[in-house]
Amino acid sequence: MARGELMKKLLASYGRDDEFRAVAEQIIGEEEKKNNRVLARSLRKTLEAGPSRPSGPKALAPLLPFPEAAADFIERIEPQHTHNDIVLGATNVRVLLGLVKEFRRADEIRRHGLKVRSKLLFCGPPGCGKTLCAEIFAAELGLPLFLVKLDRLISSYLGETAGNVRKIFEFARKQPCVLFFDEFDALARSRDDSSEHNELRRVVNSLLLFIDHIQPKGFLIAATNLDQSLDPAVWRRFDEVVWFDKPDRAMIARFLRLKFKNIATAFDPLQHAAALEGYSYAEIERVCTQAVKTMIIDRRKQVQARDFNRALEDEARRRAGQSRLASPS
CATH class of the missing domain: 3.40.50.300 (P-loop containing nucleotide triphosphate hydrolases)
Structure with missing residues (x-):
């Protein structure tokens, strides 16, 4: 794409972080293709050093005071x-x-x-x-x-x-x-x-x-x-x-990877994805959390397979109890 068009796209995307970064990366790529490596490195360094995207919400307009009529609700x-x-x-x-x-x-x-x-x-x-x-x-x-x-x-x-x-x-x-x-x-x-x-x-x-x-x-x-x-x-x-449906096996594996991303384990949690099919995200999260709690209580540095299995057994017991309550007597 011509440099002028890229610059126009860059200006047009100002204020929309994802689009701005994508166009900036495109400009850097163009400079690398032209063998302008010093300029490309300088641009990338400037881009990476820029302010990070805020993690919390940024209101688009000042918050109105709650009208007294709606404040209770x-x-x-x-x-x-x-x-x-x-x-x-x-x-x-x-x-x-x-x-x-x-x-x-x-x-x-x-x-x-x-x-x-x-x-x-x-x-x-x-x-x-x-x-x-x-x-x-x-x-x-x-x-x-x-x-x-x-x-x-x-x-x-x-x-x-x-x-x-x-x-x-x-x-x-x-x-x-x-x-x-x-x-x-x-x-x-x-x-x-x-x-x-x-x-x-x-x-x-x-x-x-x-x-x-x-x-x-x-x-x-x-x-x-x-x-x-x-x-x-x-x-x-x-x-x-x-x-929103219950997760399939691939989504369960992604969720387990997310839940144990910063937790040391002595087993591969993804091997349990098949056993968790039919469970909701809330139920799977409860299993993961309980397994990690057991590790902390026992003062260990890794979650063991037995921690996860026991937590899974507890969740299965809980589900069975809920099923009994839901079924007609």
Whole structure:
């Protein structure tokens, strides 16, 4: 590529760390091809010495003070993880990266008369990364993450819940953020469910209207373990549905490699990947953590295979107990 075009790309990518670095690497590569090794080394040294990418989220706009009306129902969550702490399938990585790129080009997309995807539904069994993904997604976007406290939102007083939902959506309309509804099925349960009170059916009606009309300055993310319980009309209100499944053997191996990255072991944890098939990430993490704890308690410097096997046996016992509780008597 001509040098002038590369310089234009470099300037255009300023402020977007990944793109800026990619173009800078391209320029350095061009200089190396031309045998300008001194210049290439100098450029690379300058690039590597530059400020590192911040690990925490950087808000795109000053945080608005909590409106008193919504303060009881929202909690700000400070991200503790990065994209290096999660294992996702290739499809989910592609979808989420596409959403990040779309958000960063939002103004250009809107100038073409197109809508930006901003309402996401995360579905899948518990312990498979939905909440962690929402946290990392917010951090990657540089947006604050707010968790909706459903226990307080759903009022015991008839008629108040829909009003509480309105306050939440009003906050999201003004504040650039990721607004996260966990256990969304508690709020958006099917109106055909005969066990539900008429008041909760009215809440679902209001919720559908709010989701329809809001254009958040960031993202609205709803997560559910019980997608079959959602009202059928909920699905088309979301711009994107992301499915989180239990990990396959390859993803389990990647997760084990991540969990034992800085831990000395006297065995190869990856050999246990097959035994962990059918387990959620949360369950596998519990096994890994318990194995490491055993090493610490016994004052050893390496995790032994027996530590891992015992932790796995404990998790299997726990699962068996949960299965008994879930099965009809």
